[in-house]
Amino acid sequence: MTHVLTALAWPYANGPRHIGHVAGFGVPADVFARYMRMRGHDVLMVSGTDEHGTPILVQADSEGLKPAEAAAKYNRIIVEDLDALGLSYDLFTRTTTGNHYKTVQELFSTLYGNGYILQKKTLGAISPSTGRTLPDRYIEGTCPHCGFDSARGDQCDNCGRQLDPVDLIDPKSRINGETPKFVEEDHFFLDLPAFADALHAWLDTRTGWRTNVVRFTKNLLDDLQPRPISRDLDWGVPIPLDGWVDRKDKRLYVWFDAVIGYLSATIEWARRSGDPDAWQRWWRDPEAVSYYFMGKDNIVFHSEIWPAMLLGANGEGAKGGEPGALGKLNLPTEVVSSEFLTMEGRQFSSSRRVVIYVRDFLERYSPDALRYYICAAGPENQDSDFTWAEFLRRNNDELVAGWGNLVNRSVAMAAKNFGAVPEPGELEQVDRELLEATRASFDAVGDLIGQNKVRAAIGEAMKTVAAANKYLADTAPWKMKEDPKRQGTVLFTVLQAVSDLKTVMSPFLPHSSQKVHELLGGEGVFAPMPRIEEVDDLDEGAGATDGPYPVLTGDYSDVPKWESVPLVPGTPLDKPVPVFAKLDPSIVDEEIERLNS
Ligand SMILES: [Zn+2]
Numbered sequence: 001m002t003h004v005l006t007a008l009a010w011p012y013a014n015g016p017r018h019i020g021h022v023a024g025f026g027v028p029a030d031v032f033a034r035y036m037r038m039r040g041h042d043v044l045m046v047s048g049t050d051e052h053g054t055p056i057l058v059q060a061d062s063e064g065l066k067p068a069e070a071a072a073k074y075n076r077i078i079v080e081d082l083d084a085l086g087l088s089y090d091l092f093t094r095t096t097t098g099n100h101y102k103t104v105q106e107l108f109s110t111l112y113g114n115g116y117i118l119q120k121k122t123l124g125a126i127s128p129s130t131g132r133t134l135p136d137r138y139i140e141g142t143c144p145h146c147g148f149d150s151a152r153g154d155q156c157d158n159c160g161r162q163l164d165p166v167d168l169i170d171p172k173s174r175i176n177g178e179t180p181k182f183v184e185e186d187h188f189f190l191d192l193p194a195f196a197d198a199l200h201a202w203l204d205t206r207t208g209w210r211t212n213v214v215r216f217t218k219n220l221l222d223d224l225q226p227r228p229i230s231r232d233l234d235w236g237v238p239i240p241l242d243g244w245v246d247r248k249d250k251r252l253y254v255w256f257d258a259v260i261g262y263l264s265a266t267i268e269w270a271r272r273s274g275d276p277d278a279w280q281r282w283w284r285d286p287e288a289v290s291y292y293f294m295g296k297d298n299i300v301f302h303s304e305i306w307p308a309m310l311l312g313a314n315g316e317g318a319k320g321g322e323p324g325a326l327g328k329l330n331l332p333t334e335v336v337s338s339e340f341l342t343m344e345g346r347q348f349s350s351s352r353r354v355v356i357y358v359r360d361f362l363e364r365y366s367p368d369a370l371r372y373y374i375c376a377a378g379p380e381n382q383d384s385d386f387t388w389a390e391f392l393r394r395n396n397d398e399l400v401a402g403w404g405n406l407v408n409r410s411v412a413m414a415a416k417n418f419g420a421v422p423e424p425g426e427l428e429q430v431d432r433e434l435l436e437a438t439r440a441s442f443d444a445v446g447d448l449i450g451q452n453k454v455r456a457a458i459g460e461a462m463k464t465v466a467a468a469n470k471y472l473a474d475t476a477p478w479k480m481k482e483d484p485k486r487q488g489t490v491l492f493t494v495l496q497a498v499s500d501l502k503t504v505m506s507p508f509l510p511h512s513s514q515k516v517h518e519l520l521g522g523e524g525v526f527a528p529m530p531r532i533e534e535v536d537d538l539d540e541g542a543g544a545t546d547g548p549y550p551v552l553t554g555d556y557s558d559v560p561k562w563e564s565v566p567l568v569p570g571t572p573l574d575k576p577v578p579v580f581a582k583l584d585p586s587i588v589d590e591e592i593e594r595l596n597s
Contacts, residue, residue, distance in 0.1 A: 098539025114321025
């Protein structure tokens with residue numbers, strides 16, 4: 001048994017999340033975590049909402065809310081959506097907790113003490129008319145990288161690049177349109193060049209990574225520059241140094257605190273579990289492994305910056321140093337990055353309303369229909385396009401006609417003719433072949449999930465579904481009225497295949513595997529689901545969270561093993577309800593109209 005940290009990118013709490021967000025890493029990471037639990041590993045799946053930085057402030061301004069109110073509003077919406085999709089987080093929390101603030105400040109202090117944080121003069125913007133600091137979000141201009149004309153002082157919403165206000169072409173104050181004046185002021189920088197050798201050495205020990213991540217990261221390491229970690233902002237984690245900690249206009253840069261969230265969320269989980277030191281099993285045990293899931297726009301933070309921060313906190317960069325109060329921490333085992341999902345040939349864009357939110361999707365379709373599409377056709381290794389026609393086809397032709405049909409036909413025939421799982425007679429060659437194929441699919445599908453090849457993995461599972469459907473068609477048990485013994489053997493065989501497949505399918509399609517489990521006469525929880533719990537902040541003072549907030553958590557300790565379990569003849573069976581819903585082709589036009597309206 002290994003301790004497996006499954007770390008998912010932190011969704012930004014400035015609006016509801018669309019299906020592109022969950023396609024890239026939410027569902028694939030959940031498939032991985034569920035599978036690893038079934039293999040007997042001690043998995044901890046953590047994340048939360050990323051609630052600091054300019055985009056939250058801009059969203060709050062636009063809704064007339066305080067930043068904390070906007071963050072709380074979208075935190076709740078996102079928690080509910082991830083719950084509805086069945087993502088089995090051990091803890092999905094947020095970055096505005098006292099625990100997170102403490103952990104971030106602890107790591108900053110360790111990095112600072114080890115000499116990896118530089119204080120440098122840099123150009124900051126002030127308003128000429130008031131003489132006051134002009135926060136990043138109030139500066140707008142043209143992006144020097146992509147030419148987008150409303151890029152903000154710290155980020156371009158078009159190309160996603162991080163910026164400095166001084167980088168903007170023709171910068172203007174969004175408050176009164178004046179051109180800001182740039183004056184020298186102090187800011188803090190992470191000394192990335194001090195980690196060049198250590199990062200190269202670490203990267204050389206990594207195996208099995210997707211080639212795009214390795215190539216991208218190696219390119220990054222060729223040109224490391226100190227990276228700013230503080231901003232002119234009044235919303236975020238205060239800088240824990242004398243003369244800085246009380247300043248209202250300087251905060252740590254949002255990305256610096258967000259990547260530390262993986263660690264702080266694990267610590268929060270441990271504190272809530274009643275064993276405050278339990279987090280160390282995933283972060284300090286040298287045998288533990290950690291998998292980080294994200295979209296390709298976030299590779300840099302996980303394959304370069306976060307490992308550099310961990311090296312610095314461990315005292316393992318070029319300047320040496322000592323581990324801090326948290327001790328020596330594990331670097332990522334693997335950085336699993338996905339590509340982008342587009343929608344009907346266009347990029348998702350909330351502002352241009354090319355979007356389908358998770359919530360709206362799940363109001364009309366089942367979570368497993370979406371999960372199936374994402375697993376089978378998601379942006380795993382290349383950008384992929386979501387179309388409603390393809391969603392309809394995959395749902396009706398593959399999920400309903402393939403897997404759903406296999407379940408319903410075999411359970412219905414056994415229920416009608418035997419009222420129970422029939423007692424098999426002697427197996428024939430064709431029966432043994434099917435059962436060997438379903439048993440073999442545990443290794444085949446499992447190996448692929450273990451390598452995060454979810455598309456290939458579900459393809460392999462669906463091949464076994466097709467083999468079972470072919471077995472039914474070839475043996476035609478509905479024509480065996482005269483030979484109940486053979487009919488019972490055939491139906492037993494196909495039900496055993498269905499039972500194995502419900503296990504193999506459960507990491508991808510947990511909701512329907514639970515239903516299949518019940519159709520086969522099983523009791524209790526087969527595929528455990530997360531639940532929303534209202535909790536109080538563990539710490540007073542620091543942090544910004546007022547009152548109870550929702551976290552996603554769950555008890556996944558009793559998952560079934562990743563193996564074939566013999567069916568028990570005589571288990572009563574009822575006439576089955578359909579596992580999946582067939583969709584009417586008219587949804588395609590309806591949805592496209594909705595998108596264009
Ligand atoms: Zn840009």
